Amino acid sequence: xxxxxxxxxxxxxxxxxxxxxxxxxxxxxxxxxxxxxxxxxxxxxxxxxxxxxxxxxxxxxxxxxxxxxxxxxxxxxxxxxxxxxxxxxxxxxxxxxxxxxxxxxxxxxxxxxxxxxxxxxxxxxxxxxxxxxxxxxxxxxxxxxxxxxxxxxxxxxxxxxxxxxxxxxxxxxxxxxxxxxxxxxxxxxxxxxxxxxxxxxxxxxxxxxxxxxxxxxxxxxxxxxxxxxxxxxxxxxxxxxxxxxxxxxxxxxxxxxxxxxxxxxxxxxxxxxxxxxxxxxxxxxxxxxxxxxxxxxxxxxxxxxxxxxxxxxxxxxxxxxxxxxxxxxxxxxxxxxxxxxxxxxxxxxxxxxxxxxxxxxxxxxxxxxxxxxxxxxxxxxxxxxxxxxxxxxxxxxxxxxxxxxxxxxxxxxxxxxxxxxxxxxxxxxxxxxxx
Amino acid sequence: xxxxxxxxxxxxxxxxxxxxxxxxxxxxxxxxxxxxxxxxxxxxxxxxxxxxxxxxxxxxxxxxxxxxxxxxxxxxxxxxxxxxxxxxxxxxxxxxxxxxxxxxxxxxxxxxxxxxxxxxxxxxxxxxxxxxxxxxxxxxxxxxxxxxxxxxxxxxxxxxxxxxxxxxxxxxxxxxxxxxxxxxxxxxxxxxxxxxxxxxxxxxxxxxxxxxxxxxxxxxxxxxxxxxxxxxxxxxxxxxxxxxxxxxxxxxxxxxxxxxxxxxxxxxxxxxxxx
Numbered sequence: 001x002x003x004x005x006x007x008x009x010x011x012x013x014x015x016x017x018x019x020x021x022x023x024x025x026x027x028x029x030x031x032x033x034x035x036x037x038x039x040x041x042x043x044x045x046x047x048x049x050x051x052x053x054x055x056x057x058x059x060x061x062x063x064x065x066x067x068x069x070x071x072x073x074x075x076x077x078x079x080x081x082x083x084x085x086x087x088x089x090x091x092x093x094x095x096x097x098x099x100x101x102x103x104x105x106x107x108x109x110x111x112x113x114x115x116x117x118x119x120x121x122x123x124x125x126x127x128x129x130x131x132x133x134x135x136x137x138x139x140x141x142x143x144x145x146x147x148x149x150x151x152x153x154x155x156x157x158x159x160x161x162x163x164x165x166x167x168x169x170x171x172x173x174x175x176x177x178x179x180x181x182x183x184x185x186x187x188x189x190x191x192x193x194x195x196x197x198x199x200x201x202x203x204x205x206x207x208x209x210x211x212x213x214x215x216x217x218x219x220x221x222x223x224x225x226x227x228x229x230x231x232x233x234x235x236x237x238x239x240x241x242x243x244x245x246x247x248x249x250x251x252x253x254x255x256x257x258x259x260x261x262x263x264x265x266x267x268x269x270x271x272x273x274x275x276x277x278x279x280x281x282x283x284x285x286x287x288x289x290x291x292x293x294x295x296x297x298x299x300x301x302x303x304x305x306x307x308x309x310x311x312x313x314x315x316x317x318x319x320x321x322x323x324x325x326x327x328x329x330x331x332x333x334x335x336x337x338x339x340x341x342x343x344x345x346x347x348x349x350x351x352x353x354x355x356x357x358x359x360x361x362x363x364x365x366x367x368x369x370x371x372x373x374x375x376x377x378x379x380x381x382x383x384x385x386x387x388x389x390x391x392x393x394x395x396x397x398x399x400x401x402x403x404x405x406x407x408x409x410x411x412x413x414x415x416x417x418x419x420x421x422x423x424x425x426x427x428x429x430x431x432x433x434x435x
Numbered sequence: 436x437x438x439x440x441x442x443x444x445x446x447x448x449x450x451x452x453x454x455x456x457x458x459x460x461x462x463x464x465x466x467x468x469x470x471x472x473x474x475x476x477x478x479x480x481x482x483x484x485x486x487x488x489x490x491x492x493x494x495x496x497x498x499x500x501x502x503x504x505x506x507x508x509x510x511x512x513x514x515x516x517x518x519x520x521x522x523x524x525x526x527x528x529x530x531x532x533x534x535x536x537x538x539x540x541x542x543x544x545x546x547x548x549x550x551x552x553x554x555x556x557x558x559x560x561x562x563x564x565x566x567x568x569x570x571x572x573x574x575x576x577x578x579x580x581x582x583x584x585x586x587x588x589x590x591x592x593x594x595x596x597x598x599x600x601x602x603x604x605x606x607x608x609x610x611x612x613x614x615x616x617x618x619x620x621x622x623x624x625x626x627x628x629x630x631x632x633x634x635x636x637x638x639x640x641x642x643x644x645x646x647x648x649x650x651x652x653x654x655x656x657x658x659x660x661x662x663x664x665x666x667x668x669x670x671x672x673x674x675x676x677x678x679x680x681x682x683x684x685x686x687x688x689x690x691x692x693x694x695x696x697x698x699x700x701x702x703x704x705x706x707x708x709x710x
Contacts, residue, residue: 044590045551046568051483055553055566115551115566115591122530122550133529133554205523205560205674207695290673291695291704363560363671365692366494366508370483 006160006399010407013398026390033384036377040112047377053370054359058378059113064196064351066102066109066385067140068224069344071232073099073147074182074189078229079263081182090256093154093402094243095236100147101392105385107144112381132198139192146185150178157401190225197224200354207290208297209358211282219278220354226274227347230267233260234320234343241337243397249410251403258330261340265324268343272317279309297361301369304357312353316346443617447516447540448598449641449679450628451651451667452509454689456635457491459507464489466630467511470599472587474571486565488512488596489627496688506689509636511627512563512596513670513678514542516660523676524555524564532593540641540679541598549592556593560671561678564595598638599625620646641679652681668693668703 001007001016013019040047050057076095080088111117123137156162156171194217200209201218211218237257244251283294298306323329323339330336362368374382396402467473467489479485489511496504515522520535522542532549535542556564570590573581581587584601588594606623610616620639628638639646641654653663659677662668666683668690684690691702 044569045566046484051481051568052556052562052565053483055556113552115553115593116549116589119530119548119550122532122548123552126530126532126548128529128531130526131529131554133527133552137529199527199554202527203523203558204517205558205671205676207674288697291697291700293697296695359557363674363695364562365695366492367562 003399006158008159008399008401008407010412011401011410012412019394019398022394023391026387026394030384030387030391033380033387036380037112037384039377040381041117045113045115047375049372049375049378051370051372054356054372056355056359057372058356058374058382059109061348061352061355062382062385063106063109063113064355065348067106067193067196068228068347068351069232069235070099070102070106071189071193071228072234072236073102073150073232074143074185075229075232075267076236076260077150077178077182078186079260081179082186085259085263087256087259090403090405091236091240091252091260093400093404094240094252095233096147096150096154097393097396097402098236098239098389100144100151101385101389103140103144103147105389106140108385108388109381132195132202135195136192136199139188139195143185143188143192146181146188149174149181150185153178154396154400154402158399189228193225193228194221197221197354200358203358206358206361206363207287207292208361209354210286210290211278212286219281223271223275223278226267226271227350230264230271231343231347233264234268234340234347237261237264238337238340238344239393241340243393247397249406251406251409253405253409254331256405257336261324261330261336262327264343265321265330265339268317268346269321269325272313272321275317276313279313297357301360301371303371304360304369308349308353308357312346312349316342316349320346444642445537445540446643447641447679448603448623448639449514449540449648449652449654449681450511450598450625451637451648451681451683453635453637454506454508454682454684455686456633457507457509457631458633459491459493460632461491462630462632463509463627463636464491466626467596470582470585470626471597472571472581472585473594474567474569474573474587476569484566484568486567486594488563488565488594490562494689494692504686504688506684506686506692508682508692509627510561510563510670511680512542512598513561513676513680514540514596514598515676515678516540517677518659518675523558523560523674527554527558529554539603541600541603542595543597543600544593544595546586546588546592546594551591551593553593560674560676564593566593567591602626651683654681666690670694673704 003016007013073095076088076092079085080092111120114120123134127134153171153174156167161167162171197220198218201211201213201220203209211220213219213221237260240252240257287293298304320339320342323335360370464487468475471488473486473488476485489509492508492510494506494508498504516535517523520537522535525533525535525542529552530548530550532545533542533555551566553566556566567588567590571587584605602625603618603623606618609622610618625638628636637648637651639648641649641652643649651664652667654660655663661672662681664683666685667681669678669681670693673694682693687702696702696704
């Protein structure tokens with residue numbers, strides 16, 4: 001392979017043509033998304049199906065969902081570096097990469113979503129410290145910087161870059177101080193995940209979203225942080241499983257996966273209990289206090305019914321929690337993947353409800369439900385980060401030692417390739433391909 | 436000017452709209468659009484993305500003939516005070532592009548600072564805020580008829596009723612030149628107020644006992660500005676938005692339509708705000 005010098009030692013990768021073909025296919029989807037993005041930037045948000053009732057729509061949902069799903073990065077980092085769950089070092093690289101993709105995607109979507117993208121910096125310059133969105137912007141940007149710092153040493157571990165003494169030492173030293181960044185990341189994540197929950201929770205003009213809380217923070221602030229920590233690892237594990245299926249290799253040992261799955265299970269369980277308490281209080285005290293009932297929010301329209309509460313709390317809350325807590329079920333790959341999938345759907349559904357249903361519910365008694373479907377430009381720009389994420393994973397997986405256990409779990413049997421490897425290493429002056 | 440502000444008590448501009456007088460003619464909407472350079476599309480049939488700072492809603496009592504009754508409800512921005520200026524929209528704007536004036540009680544919108552995140556629209560339960568989905572385009576020649584006192588808005592920003600704030604600025608300047616300490620009631624009136632043929636809209640300073648709006652509304656500062664007039668109500672008063680638009684009606688079903696109530700609750704019941 002013409003790029004064999006860049007491929008980590010002791011692992012095998014698909015032929016170059018196959019890699020490029022894959023990149024090309026995903027790249028075509030990416031180009032479609034970029035075209036839609038340019039349409040939105042040059043022609044304006046009239047390219048979307050948003051309207052004055054749906055100021056927040058598919059994009060804001062995608063933002064909230066991918067940030068929650070990217071929560072696996074901060075929570076795994078917290079568990080490994082602060083709590084001391086050392087086994088997680090075998091999956092932390094991938095959690096960081098997934099987090100990096102999620103957060104960079106979220107920032108990109110926000111840049112498309114605002115009506116005047118060139119004024120995006122006003123949120124920092126003219127910051128209103130009372131706005132939850134200001135807190136989101138600051139913490140999100142800072143945490144993205146932390147994720148970048150966490151991703152850099154991984155890039156520097158590329159076989160060729162690592163040969164440069166400066167990069168080698170830089171990477172080593174960054175690894176040494178990673179606990180500081182993990183702690184910073186967890187701190188920042190607590191606030192931006194929370195403030196994303198606060199975005200809806202502070203809307204006292206919208207009884208469906210509004211929650212009381214502690215000091216300046218509505219209960220949704222804490223629920224969002226909790227759910228991101230609970231469901232984020234589900235996404236990390238699900239993407240790991242998908243990567244294993246695509247590469248047809250075992251990449252992470254079962255004990256690592258099961259440990260993270262178990263912690264995620266307990267987090268989902270405790271989160272679901274908190275969510276039930278929050279829903280009960282909201283339904284019985286907050287909403288009637290404002291002259292409304294649950295019926296107002298879950299009937300009288302074609303989409304939003306009581307099924308959402310069941311899906312969020314039982315099907316995608318208690319069910320995955322029980323599967324992941326129970327050792328026999330958790331150790332069964334099929335049940336485990338079902339639980340991970342339900343978890344990912346659950347947190348995405350929660351974010352949908354806290355954005356889209358908030359917009360849909362009428363508040364004035366003489367107003368009506370407003371339903372919405374996205375335009376193709378909105379769909380394409382939402383798929384854009386997905387394509388970008390797949391491409392970044394493909395490139396990172398091919399050239400960086402993302403999975404430390406890969407070589408051990410997938411030993412290369414052919415002696416010839418081992419001999420070539422050995423010779424390559426012993427003749428550093430020559431290009432490996434020539435050797 | 437500092438001297439003048441120091442000695443003038445804060446004003447609280449507000450409106451009383453008598454729904455029993457409103458005929459739903461829409462003159463207020465037209466006057467508002469013309470006065471404030473509100474842009475429009477070739478096809479205005481989709482009301483979900485067209486801009487109407489003041490929108491007239493048609494309410495019905497949902498009863499069959501012969502008991503059918505209707506009511507037209509003009510809805511400008513409610514210029515909510517919330518608690519201490521904590522309006523639903525002002526508190527959420529991340530770039531301080533909208534502000535609650537403690538001098539006038541008017542909720543402003545700074546178009547050149549708004550970057551179009553639309554969080555304020557999500558926060559407003561009255562749907563009084565509108566986004567410019569398109570660049571404003573007027574038919575040929577019409578741009579000559581635009582008001583020079585109101586800046587047109589660009590694509591990608593939010594706009595809303597300003598209580599014709601430019602009229603306040605002009606009236607304030609005139610009062611200063613005339614040596615008046617305050618802006619006279621007649622000197623500052625909104626376009627919709629003046630356009631209403633039925634005289635259904637009364638506008639002025641809710642804090643000033645000499646202003647007609649104060650006399651009609653009789654706001655009770657001890658109870659969050661709630662009106663002492665039994666005919667008066669405010670939209671969604673129970674949410675704690677503390678709006679400055681008061682509606683008047685002798686019809687109970689109209690007053691009840693102004694807020695959400697549980698089946699057993701009396702019209703006009705106000706719960707303790709939760710925030």
